[in-house]
Amino acid sequence: MQCFVEADLSAWTTLGVPARAKELLVLEDETDLARWFERRESAPMPELVLGGGSNVVFLEDFAGRVVRLAIRGxxxxxxxxxxxxxxxxxxxxxxxxxxxxxxxxxxxxxxxxxxxxxxxxxxxxxxxxxxxxxxxxxxxxxxxxxxxxxxxxxxxxxxxxxxxxxxxxxxxxxxxxxxxxxxxxxxxxxxxxxxxxxxxxxxxxxxxxxxxxxxxxxxxxxxxxLPDPRVQGNVGSFFKNPLVSPEVAERLAAIHPDLPRHPQPDGRVKLAAGWMIERCGLKGVREGGAMVHERQALVLCNAGGATGADFLALARRVRETVAERFGVRLEVEPVLVGREGVVQRLT
Ligand SMILES: Cc1cc2nc3c(=O)[nH]c(=O)nc-3n(C[C@H](O)[C@H](O)[C@H](O)COP(=O)(O)OP(=O)(O)OC[C@H]3O[C@@H](n4cnc5c(N)ncnc54)[C@H](O)[C@@H]3O)c2cc1C
CATH class of the missing domain: 3.30.465.10 (Uridine Diphospho-n-acetylenolpyruvylglucosamine Reductase; domain 3)
Structure with a gap:
């Protein structure tokens, strides 16, 4: 097991934003699980399990322990x-x-x-x-x-x-x-x-x-x-495609006939979030170092020196603009992590 104190997390996520954790444990085999458990007891603190860090946004420093599961087989x-x-x-x-x-x-x-x-x-x-x-x-x-x-x-x-x-x-x-x-x-x-x-x-x-x-x-x-996260930090799609009732989909289609709509087995209709973001003219829009990707509107990327706060500001701006134009509320796809742990919603 590797252990890093006051660990810099930027290299452990694909977004590459600066954030620190009090402690980072890297578990490399099954016996490390027991070591982790001993450490939990002797030094309790909030915890977050991490894999490849490709679906996590650290909004600020995390006052806890990040546990990276690297057990192979x-x-x-x-x-x-x-x-x-x-x-x-x-x-x-x-x-x-x-x-x-x-x-x-x-x-x-x-x-x-x-x-x-x-x-x-x-x-x-x-x-x-x-x-x-x-x-x-x-x-x-x-x-x-x-x-x-x-x-x-x-x-x-x-x-x-x-x-x-x-x-x-x-x-x-x-x-x-x-x-x-x-x-x-x-x-x-x-x-x-x-x-x-x-x-x-x-x-x-x-x-x-x-x-x-x-x-x-x-x-x-x-x-x-898709942009390669090794070249330009990102977490893939930043928003889920919204699922709406058939009535809402019909109403929107009457105003925007080319809006992509995909009926789902449960009766709801999936709309294309990327299409809506693009129609709002948001491609290339920035908040600090965070930018709506110039080709893939669903991807928010690190255009250089972005912080978690930049991504939060940009995500809010995208969500508000889409809600104003289409009356549809976009939901964030990646896991947002604040000082104390996972933030359940974008407020
Ligand atoms: C360029 C790019 C393209 C992408 N394309 C897609 C796509 O096409 N489809 C798609 O669905 N996703 C996509 N993603 C998102 C992401 O790759 C996936 O969600 C992936 O499964 C996240 O894996 P990870 O190991 O990096 O998880 P992390 O980002 O490390 O963690 C994600 C969440 O899972 C939890 N977690 C991780 N491991 C464990 C564990 N062992 N036990 C319990 N909880 C755990 C974490 O606590 C966190 O809440 C893309 C991301 C990028 C950067």
């Missing part, structure tokens, strides 16, 4: 009814794990290629991209309660998955630490190619497309569309 647990059950420890880098599965010939996760971060975080906001949500592939999630030390296991159905949310993202989750995720990869499912970008990419060749082809295509498409 991946294995095939077994096969049942043609499906493979594959287990990965929380600290496995997500994209490396997806690539490894594809290389073994186990399709199922390839649409989620190149999402930054660690395996342990993917259930937290039920990551999704290119027509797939990870909840569709999760058999169960393993973890422990850091207050009691009790281990637990939730089946996919018990995880409370929804659009960019789960029981782990909710406030009650603060004491739950995910230590591993088990994926169920069906052997016989055809590649998922409905997403418009993938349809365009593969054209009429769907019959001959392998998981490795989809993995490579998604990586390539993402590299063209």
């Amino acid at each position: 991946r294995e095939l647990l077994g096969e049942e009814g043609g499906a493979r059950f594959v287990r990965a420890a929380a600290g496995e880098p997500w994209d490396g794990f997806v690539r490894w599965c594809v290389t073994q010939g186990w399709g199922g996760l390839e649409n989620l290629a190149a999402i930054p971060g660690s395996v342990g975080a993917v259930p937290v906001q039920n990551v999704g991209a290119y027509g797939l949500e990870v909840s569709e592939r999760i058999a169960w999630v393993e973890g422990m309660d850091r207050d009691t030390g009790q281990t637990w296991r939730f089946s996919g159905n018990e995880c409370g998955f929804g659009y960019r949310t789960s029981r782990f993202k909710a406030a009650e989750a603060s004491s739950r630490v995910i230590t591993a995720v088990v994926f169920r990869l069906a052997g016989d499912e055809p590649p998922r190619l409905e997403y418009p970008d993938l349809q365009r990419w593969f054209g009429g060749r769907a019959q001959r497309v392998s998981p490795a082809d989809v993995y490579a295509a998604v990586r390539e498409i993402r590299a063209r569309k």
Whole structure:
């Protein structure tokens, strides 16, 4: 276990804003969990579990302990009814794990290629991209309660998955630490190619497309569309796509006929937050060093020297402008962390 005191967190998140934690622990193997627990008892303070830091915004210094789960390991647990059950420890880098599965010939996760971060975080906001949500592939999630030390296991159905949310993202989750995720990869499912970008990419060749082809295509498409956080700090989408009632969607469509609208299985309609932000003329708009990306309106990026306060100011400005123009309230996607811990809402 590595331990840093008064730790600079800027290199531990993809946004790269300056913030300090009283303490940063990096857990590298299972035995480090027990060491962490001893430390919790001898020096209690607020805590935050961190993976790759690609969905976290530190708004200011954090008066507590950041615990980075870097425990690695991946294995095939077994096969049942043609499906493979594959287990990965929380600290496995997500994209490396997806690539490894594809290389073994186990399709199922390839649409989620190149999402930054660690395996342990993917259930937290039920990551999704290119027509797939990870909840569709999760058999169960393993973890422990850091207050009691009790281990637990939730089946996919018990995880409370929804659009960019789960029981782990909710406030009650603060004491739950995910230590591993088990994926169920069906052997016989055809590649998922409905997403418009993938349809365009593969054209009429769907019959001959392998998981490795989809993995490579998604990586390539993402590299063209999204800013690389190593070059320009960001957390991917800063806002969720809003879900509204069909009546609200109809009313908006009457005024903005080209507003993208995606009906959902539960009857609600998903609107494109990026489209609305762009229509408000916000691309390239700045607050201090934080900027609405010039090509991807849904991404707020660190244009140089940005602070958490800059991102807060910019997020508020975007939200207010969109609410004024469209009457729709955008919800922030990443986890906002203040001095005492997670901030539940953008006020
Ligand atoms: C360029 C870019 C593109 C992105 N594209 C997408 C995308 O297409 N789809 C998408 O859904 N997301 C996307 N994201 C967001 C992000 O990559 C994902 O949410 C990712 O799963 C976060 O992983 P992480 O390990 O970095 O989590 P972190 O940012 O470290 O943590 C996120 C949250 O999960 C909690 N957490 C992390 N690990 C654990 C654990 N082991 N146990 C309990 N809680 C834990 C943290 O406390 C925090 O609340 C993107 C981000 C970037 C920078």
